[in-house]
Amino acid sequence: MPEVQYHRDGDIAVLTIDNPPVNAIAQAIRAGLVAAIARLESDPAARAAVVIGAGGTFVAGADIKEFGKPAQPPALPDALDLVEAATKPIICAIAGNALGGGLEIALACHWRVATPKARLGLPEVTLGILPGAGGTQRLPRLIGAEQALEMILSGKPISGSAGHGLGLIDVLAEGDLRAAALALARQVVAENRPIRRSRDGVAEADPALFQQVLARNARKWQGLKAPFKIVDAVRLATQGGFRAGLAFERQAFLDCVTSPESRAQRHIFFAERAAQKIPGLGDAKARPIGRAAVVGAGTMGIGIAMALANAGIPVALLETNEDALARGVAQMAAQYRISVERGSSRADQAARAQALITPATDDGALAAADIAIEAVFEDMDVKRQVFTRLDRAMKPGAILATNTSTLDIDAIAAATTRPEAVVGTHFFSPAQIMRLLEAVRGRHSAPETIATVMALAKTLGKVAVLSGNADGFIGNRILQRYGDEADMMLEEGATPWQVDEALIGFGLPMGIFRMRDLAGLDVAWRIRQGRAARGLPVPPRQSAIPDLLCEAGRFGQKSGAGFYRYDGRNALPDPEVVAHCQAAAAARGTASQVPSAADMVDRVLCAMVNSGAELLAEGVALRASDIDVVYVYGYGFPVYRGGPMFWAEQQGLSVVLDKIRGFHARYGAGWAPAPLLVERAASGRWDGG
Ligand code: HSC
Ligand code: NAD
Numbered sequence: 169m170p171e172v173q174y175h176r177d178g179d180i181a182v183l184t185i186d187n188p189p190v191n192a193i194a195q196a197i198r199a200g201l202v203a204a205i206a207r208l209e210s211d212p213a214a215r216a217a218v219v220i221g222a223g224g225t226f227v228a229g230a231d232i233k234e235f236g237k238p239a240q241p242p243a244l245p246d247a248l249d250l251v252e253a254a255t256k257p258i259i260c261a262i263a264g265n266a267l268g269g270g271l272e273i274a275l276a277c278h279w280r281v282a283t284p285k286a287r288l289g290l291p292e293v294t295l296g297i298l299p300g301a302g303g304t305q306r307l308p309r310l311i312g313a314e315q316a317l318e319m320i321l322s323g324k325p326i327s328g329s330a331g332h333g334l335g336l337i338d339v340l341a342e343g344d345l346r347a348a349a350l351a352l353a354r355q356v357v358a359e360n361r362p363i364r365r366s367r368d369g370v371a372e373a374d375p376a377l378f379q380q381v382l383a384r385n386a387r388k389w390q391g392l393k394a395p396f397k398i399v400d401a402v403r404l405a406t407q408g409g410f411r412a413g414l415a416f417e418r419q420a421f422l423d424c425v426t427s428p429e430s431r432a433q434r435h436i437f438f439a440e441r442a443a444q445k446i447p448g449l450g451d452a453k454a455r456p457i458g459r460a461a462v463v464g465a466g467t468m469g470i471g472i473a474m475a476l477a478n479a480g481i482p483v484a485l486l487e488t489n490e491d492a493l494a495r496g497v498a499q500m501a502a503q504y505r506i507s508v509e510r511g512s513s514r515a516d517q518a519a520r521a522q523a524l525i526t527p528a529t530d531d532g533a534l535a536a537a538d539i540a541i542e543a544v545f546e547d548m549d550v551k552r553q554v555f556t557r558l559d560r561a562m563k564p565g566a567i568l569a570t571n572t573s574t575l576d577i578d579a580i581a582a583a584t585t586r587p588e589a590v591v592g593t594h595f596f597s598p599a600q601i602m603r604l605l606e607a608v609r610g611r612h613s614a615p616e617t618i619a620t621v622m623a624l625a626k627t628l629g630k631v632a633v634l635s636g637n638a639d640g641f642i643g644n645r646i647l648q649r650y651g652d653e654a655d656m657m658l659e660e661g662a663t664p665w666q667v668d669e670a671l672i673g674f675g676l677p678m679g680i681f682r683m684r685d686l687a688g689l690d691v692a693w694r695i696r697q698g699r700a701a702r703g704l705p706v707p708p709r710q711s712a713i714p715d716l717l718c719e720a721g722r723f724g725q726k727s728g729a730g731f732y733r734y735d736g737r738n739a740l741p742d743p744e745v746v747a748h749c750q751a752a753a754a755a756r757g758t759a760s761q762v763p764s765a766a767d768m769v770d771r772v773l774c775a776m777v778n779s780g781a782e783l784l785a786e787g788v789a790l791r792a793s794d795i796d797v798v799y800v801y802g803y804g805f806p807v808y809r810g811g812p813m814f815w816a817e818q819q820g821l822s823v824v825l826d827k828i829r830g831f832h833a834r835y836g837a838g839w840a841p842a843p844l845l846v847e848r849a850a851s852g853r854w855d856g857g
Contacts, residue, residue, distance in 0.1 A: 172200030180353045181214040190228035191221045193269045195240040216257040216353040225264025244301040248276035257356045261349035262286045275306040281339045281349045282328035289325030296430030300421030304401035305413040309369030373406040432810030439793035443633045452615035454623035461537035465496025469543035471599025477524040484533035534561040543571040552583035559584035569593040577610035577637045587612035604802030605632045636788035643798045650775040655711035658749040659758040664731040670765035675806030685730035693718040708837035712752040776812040781842035792854035822849040
């Protein structure tokens with residue numbers, strides 16, 4: 169039962185917020201806080217109070233599960249008004265997380281003590297909302313509008329030490345937190361210090377700041393509501409009138425929390441966590457990963473090595489020969505340089521990470537590794553040879569992972585004597601940046617192997633989603649299907665730039681053709697050739713256009729031309745592409761009828777959803793929300809739309825099914841509705857509930 173405990177330590181009351189695992193501010197905590205303040209005021213033996221979290225962490229914010237449900241008083245802003253107005257000094261003691269409403273509790277207290285590693289943040293923006301319990305009004309008054317805007321708009325937490333530097337934290341507790349907070353409380357009482365209330369501060373700001381921030385982020389905030397409200401709320405804080413600011417913040421919070429964008433972002437919050445729960449793992453424990461090896465220092469190998477090193481894991485980076493190794497190491501050094509130049513990492517951090525990567529050409533470097541991640545050419549024979557070597561060189565209990573994007577994990581595992589230790593770890597490019605990791609379970613992958621890879625992803629700051637060992641896994645299988653559909657639109661007379669513009673209008677950061685140009689068209693070309701060589705059938709809606717482009721030497725951005733022509737990184741429309749599209753249309757006999765922008769978006773999304781439903785039915789994806797996580801973190805699907813499967817539920821599964829039936833009638837093969845979609849359409853939910 170969540171509660172706020174009230175104890176006394178001599179003449180100081182200690183209020184402990186207790187709601188495991190993260191001390192979220194459920195209704196009982198708000199009510200408990202109100203009651204505890206009343207008790208403090210009427211307790212003659214208490215001269216001040218310390219507010220602290222149970223379980224070694226402060227408070228992770230409002231209980232997100234309550235959002236969208238009827239309000240249960242007392243409201244947090246009202247409870248915090250009482251905290252701030254208290255006539256006895258209140259000291260907040262922070263270890264672990266003080267996030268969202270948690271930090272807002274701290275801001276309403278009169279003094280703040282934190283451990284150097286405490287995490288202080290207002291991550292509401294990542295849920296499509298703004299701080300709703302005074303954060304937009306109190307924080308700027310404490311640390312200035314510019315710093316406050318940065319914290320609230322980025323949603324990123326800062327450390328207790330950084331908070332101390334900004335004046336957010338009054339005292340850093342190097343040792344025992346509770347003792348430090350009690351000591352400060354006693355000092356405040358002994359010195360009879362006047363109570364300091366954040367609401368009485370003045371929020372300093374350069375008046376040009378707000379316009380600059382809006383201009384800088386115009387593109388990034390497309391489709392979002394909360395960041396704009398945040399800017400308005402903080403601007404109000406600089407114009408005086410604490411009450412007016414609070415009233416604005418409350419209304420803006422209510423507007424945002426009921427918006428479809430916030431519902432979608434909350435869906436992704438819980439989806440990300442649901443993806444970590446894998447049935448059938450029993451009590452399998454993740455093995456500790458103290459050292460890693462990466463085999464292949466190409467595009468992906470370098471990124472994976474960097475991701476590991478950035479998380480503090482020493483990595484041996486292996487190549488076939490010294491030349492290839494030197495090339496890889498130079499490229500890696502360049503990546504680190506760029507990350508420092510762009511300000512995404514500090515020079516000392518980059519240097520420390522780089523020093524953790526040891527280049528090698530000798531298999532001896534594999535012996536100490538707890539995991540090896542293979543990122544060599546996408547060729548089954550090469551992969552199998554590498555795995556036979558890994559099997560020989562690695563210690564018992566080590567994990568043997570492959571970054572293959574298309575090959576059969578079981579066939580790779582069969583080249584070893586320990587298939588239970590083999591698993592897919594499908595990173596996305598650039599691997600040191602992209603948050604998604606598809607963990608691919610082979611037929612023999614042991615529960616411990618899966619648990620280890622899922623835990624490793626978390627250590628790397630990534631989100632792992634488990635996929636079955638199927639062609640294209642989750643992400644690329646869906647990409648293949650809607651990519652084909654987009655190609656068909658070109659045969660019908662649309663241009664790549666028209667289709668891309670329609671998808672960008674929906675919220676994708678980049679259209680599908682631009683994205684494929686960036687990834688390189690030759691990769692998929694080789695895969696198609698491989699399939700043809702194995703006698704596999706051509707999917708019904710696969711156009712010849714990408715083949716024609718590759719045959720003309722158009723491999724995408726890297727060759728200066730693909731679906732676009734390139735001037736450096738600038739993608740330009742190219743009439744030659746239109747000619748290839750017309751040639752493909754003529755060969756197939758596709759009727760010319762340029763789809764509308766709305767039709768383009770509908771066809772792409774319905775293709776995604778239908779394909780997603782097939783993956784669910786096959787058990788390749790464990791749940792619909794896993795597919796959403798894959799698309800948001802791996803393919804830039806707009807988070808405020810919640811992923812394709814959530815989008816479908818919001819549209820109505822029966823509405824989507826009707827559209828798919830319409831496409832089936834119009835285009836025939838390739839558009840047969842997935843049986844699972846037909847089955848779930850009536851309930852309107854993928855989980856059938
Ligand atoms: C907020 O605070 C709004 C305020 O401004 C107040 C507004 C009031 C307005 C009133 C107007 C009238 N709630 O992540 P983990 C669960 S918005 C509910 O695996 P970790 C989580 O689902 C909030 N549940 O652990 C999971 O449950 P499961 C702003 C929450 O150690 C379990 O706890 N705060 C929850 O890797 C463990 O979570 C945030 O956005 C919450 N707030 O990371 C912070 N937080 O086991 C959100 C967690 O059933 N939380 N759960 O799956 C986090 O970032 C991470 O959970 C932590 C811990 C970093 C805290
Ligand atoms: P790449 O061609 O850039 O790099 C492959 C590297 O492996 C080369 O440097 C090569 O010298 C090295 N290599 C080849 N055989 C080796 C061996 N026996 N031992 C050690 N090193 C060897 O390829 P890439 O794009 O980095 O792709 C690597 C793997 O990652 C492939 O399986 C690919 O399908 C997969 N993948 C690629 C992407 C992407 O976007 N590029 C994304 C996800 C997965």
